[in-house]
Amino acid sequence: MSAARVLLYLATAAGLGLLARTLIRGPVPLWIALGAFGLYVCIAAAGVFKPQLRMYADLIWRGPTDRGEVVLTFDDGPQPEHTRRILSILDRAKVKATFFVIGAKVEKHPEVAAEIVRKGHMIGIHGYEHDRLLALRSATTIMKDLELAQRAVVDATGEVPMVFRPPVGVTSPRIDEAVRKMGLVMVAWSVKGIDGVAGARPDQVAGRVATRVRPGSIILLHDALERSEQEPASVAALPKILDAISAKGLRVVELKAWLPELNSERKAETSSS
Numbered sequence: 240m241s242a243a244r245v246l247l248y249l250a251t252a253a254g255l256g257l258l259a260r261t262l263i264r265g266p267v268p269l270w271i272a273l274g275a276f277g278l279y280v281c282i283a284a285a286g287v288f289k290p291q292l293r294m295y296a297d298l299i300w301r302g303p304t305d306r307g308e309v310v311l312t313f314d315d316g317p318q319p320e321h322t323r324r325i326l327s328i329l330d331r332a333k334v335k336a337t338f339f340v341i342g343a344k345v346e347k348h349p350e351v352a353a354e355i356v357r358k359g360h361m362i363g364i365h366g367y368e369h370d371r372l373l374a375l376r377s378a379t380t381i382m383k384d385l386e387l388a389q390r391a392v393v394d395a396t397g398e399v400p401m402v403f404r405p406p407v408g409v410t411s412p413r414i415d416e417a418v419r420k421m422g423l424v425m426v427a428w429s430v431k432g433i434d435g436v437a438g439a440r441p442d443q444v445a446g447r448v449a450t451r452v453r454p455g456s457i458i459l460l461h462d463a464l465e466r467s468e469q470e471p472a473s474v475a476a477l478p479k480i481l482d483a484i485s486a487k488g489l490r491v492v493e494l495k496a497w498l499p500e501l502n503s504e505r506k507a508e509t510s511s512s
């Protein structure tokens with residue numbers, strides 16, 4: 240069990256203790272009640288917005304830190320022009336990446352999804368609609384969304400995607416339940432390019448990744464913007480990012496090369512808790 244989940248359980252127990260004390264011995268001072276409530280909200284919210292804490296869901300967010308390997312991931316595609324530009328930069332550098340695609344976009348551009356797989360990259364799903372509130376839906380609704388995304392990828396590429404990145408990185412116990420039932424592996428990140436927002440500058444994106452990348456990093460970039468056809472900053476930043484990775488003595492490996500090791504670590508952790 241993750242330390243963050245233990246903290247959440249302890250905070251819940253402390254909150255219930257405070258409630259019991261109020262019922263038995265009368266109300267606590269208002270500042271204590273408000274302070275405790277505020278602290279609880281902060282702890283619970285940290286788990287929502289920082290999936291790496293693994294408070295609500297079991298996931299992978301970085302790889303082994305004992306060798307000089309990093310993984311590149313791209314979200315929110317496919318988009319014919321930008322995804323293909325990313326693919327040709329990766330081809331030239333002889334580097335394989337993982338693309339977390341949106342099911343509805345795969346249905347629109349199946350040939351681009353097929354090209355990703357044909358060029359030897361891994362394909363994962365990022366939801367069918369990129370529903371920003373997916374974490375709040377029921378486990379059944381989440382499963383339907385993920386199954387639609389999975390089917391779109393299978394139809395376009397013939398490959399069954401087994402890795403999933405939640406839209407906007409927000410997790411919940413229901414997402415965890417849906418992912419477990421479907422046998423998917425959830426993947427977050429440890430280094431964010433922040434390249435998928437309007438106004439992102441390629442030099443800033445490359446600089447941010449270059450400063451933060453280290454052994455075991457899972458780097459999050461975009462091969463398309465979520466809702467616009469504008470070019471994401473990663474297209475122009477990618478050559479500089481690849482240079483920075485090499486300059487640090489690191490090399491890009493495939494996510495699937497890490498999965499057996501990371502999965503067995505996760506299983507050992509779950510069974511010991």
Ligand SMILES: [Zn+2]
Nearest residue numbers: 314315406407
């Ligand atoms: Zn996204």
